[in-house]
Amino acid sequence: MSANKKQFVYGKNLDNALLAVYDAYVFFIRFFREVFRGRMEFQEIVRQCYAIGNRSLLLISLTGFITGMVFTKQSRPSLSEFGATSWLPSLVAIAIVRALAPLVTALISAGKIGSSIGAELGSMRVTEQIDAMEVSAVNPFKFLVVTRVVACTIAIPVLMFYCSLVSLLGAFLNVTLNEGTSFIAFFENAFEQITFLDIWTSVAKAIAYGFTIGIVGSYQGYNASKGTEGVGKAANSAVVTSMFLIFIEEVIIVQVSNYFRI
Amino acid sequence: MEEDFKPGEPVIEVRDLYKSFGDLHVLQGVNLTVTKGENMVVLGRSGTGKSVLIKIMVGLLKQDRGDCIVLGQEVSKLEGNDLRDLRLKIGFSFQNSALYDSMTVRENLEFPLVRNIPNLTRAEIDEQVEYVLDAVGLLQTINQVPAELSGGQRKRIGIARTLILKPEIMLYDEPTAGLDPITCLEINELINEVKEKYQTTSIIITHDLTCARETGDRIAMLLDGKFLKTGTFEEVFDTDEERIKSFYDYNFIQ
Numbered sequence A: 001m002s003a004n005k006k007q008f009v010y011g012k013n014l015d016n017a018l019l020a021v022y023d024a025y026v027f028f029i030r031f032f033r034e035v036f037r038g039r040m041e042f043q044e045i046v047r048q049c050y051a052i053g054n055r056s057l058l059l060i061s062l063t064g065f066i067t068g069m070v071f072t073k074q075s076r077p078s079l080s081e082f083g084a085t086s087w088l089p090s091l092v093a094i095a096i097v098r099a100l101a102p103l104v105t106a107l108i109s110a111g112k113i114g115s116s117i118g119a120e121l122g123s124m125r126v127t128e129q130i131d132a133m134e135v136s137a138v139n140p141f142k143f144l145v146v147t148r149v150v151a152c153t154i155a156i157p158v159l160m161f162y163c164s165l166v167s168l169l170g171a172f173l174n175v176t177l178n179e180g181t182s183f184i185a186f187f188e189n190a191f192e193q194i195t196f197l198d199i200w201t202s203v204a205k206a207i208a209y210g211f212t213i214g215i216v217g218s219y220q221g222y223n224a225s226k227g228t229e230g231v232g233k234a235a236n237s238a239v240v241t242s243m244f245l246i247f248i249e250e251v252i253i254v255q256v257s258n259y260f261r262i
Numbered sequence B: 001m002e003e004d005f006k007p008g009e010p011v012i013e014v015r016d017l018y019k020s021f022g023d024l025h026v027l028q029g030v031n032l033t034v035t036k037g038e039n040m041v042v043l044g045r046s047g048t049g050k051s052v053l054i055k056i057m058v059g060l061l062k063q064d065r066g067d068c069i070v071l072g073q074e075v076s077k078l079e080g081n082d083l084r085d086l087r088l089k090i091g092f093s094f095q096n097s098a099l100y101d102s103m104t105v106r107e108n109l110e111f112p113l114v115r116n117i118p119n120l121t122r123a124e125i126d127e128q129v130e131y132v133l134d135a136v137g138l139l140q141t142i143n144q145v146p147a148e149l150s151g152g153q154r155k156r157i158g159i160a161r162t163l164i165l166k167p168e169i170m171l172y173d174e175p176t177a178g179l180d181p182i183t184c185l186e187i188n189e190l191i192n193e194v195k196e197k198y199q200t201t202s203i204i205i206t207h208d209l210t211c212a213r214e215t216g217d218r219i220a221m222l223l224d225g226k227f228l229k230t231g232t233f234e235e236v237f238d239t240d241e242e243r244i245k246s247f248y249d250y251n252f253i254q
Ligand SMILES: Nc1ncnc2c1ncn2[C@@H]1O[C@H](COP(=O)(O)OP(=O)(O)OP(=O)(O)O)[C@@H](O)[C@H]1O
Pocket: B021, B024, B026, B044, B045, B046, B047, B048, B049, B050, B051, B052, B053, B095
């Protein structure tokens, strides 16, 4: 049958790229269609949230703490030139809350959580577990994808708050060792400059990143091609694609929040 | 759509079915009728499209053309709840078992049950899970995870997982592949027991002629995308067709 021969509109590569974008769009829309439909798998969402925390807590603690400490250390020389080391806590706090904590959390989560969602769903696809759900009249999208995306959207903002806290502790350690500032003085000084807008912007960022990590990982895994190779590919492109999107979202959200910051 | 099928009435009707993947023409004009209460065995070499055929019957794949009518409905035209209702009546046992490997055996079995029959009490769930596990003879594995089971045990758990929804039709994809002869015999017995206990109509895909002879009321031989011959075991293999004979010889010399 020659009718099966593929006809390309703009050439093979561009056509495939456009089809991939369309596919992703359909997946994205499907999420919103299914999230409020039918029975919600609360138990599975809780389990996924737990798994997300469990997988990334240690790494986030470590990275967050070190980031806070190192950033403080690096900022001190430029401030001490003006004799303004007393501003150190508020400077560091602004940097952490506005930029560092959301980004550190997002990148670590993309690496740890995004890849494991991609691999997990990918191997379920490859070993026909997803097909098995479908033929037993259970909606696999609802059970596997919706739960993971919702869990990421909830858990990653929580992780971001945790990361901010740990980073501030790292900064405090460095400041108290050098300037002898007390715990209370440090935190009073730190939060002096932080506004509601900063916090809401960070929350918005973390929600966007969490959603991105969840949906990109799920998309890659859910549509993994057959074969073990497909699992590796799904995990890999889950990380690469979500990091790419996270940076784009970062730029957009910062632009929008600066618009409100007069 | 409640229709009562009398014995002998066609439950699955496949007419002139075609399916290709790109340039690979897998099914090329398949015809098959399976009547109520019958065990139909589908034989064929690797890659002839046996799995593809039964996947079309549950709507996992769509044919390019031709009809696939199951319980009076064209599967490719069903969507949403209608497709769901049809799938509830079909048990599909996967070639590689496809057990959910993050769940225990108990959770594997509960999974389709609690999602399709809401408002069961804990006791009712346990009772049904234990009943089907007992039917496949693996009650002792209830708290194990799939990784701890042998290939034959997985196959049987896979069958149990489909039985828990009390299907009218069972589709077995190579239930005995890769198992030792004794386990094969046990699986053959299980298939026959299922037929009696659950009054199912079944399609059994296999390469294994012993399995075909033990379980099949009729046998269909898939070659080059078509059913070359359909009939009882003796009818199919009493032939001069070279390829059928070589299939037979190869199997029993092995
Ligand atoms: N989703 C798919 N996409 C592309 N090709 C496929 C797909 N499913 C099956 N095929 C191809 O169709 C052919 C028939 O596959 P099928 O799995 O039905 O074989 P089979 O008869 O079940 O063989 P086996 O006995 O080894 O299981 C194979 O060549 C396979 O590569």
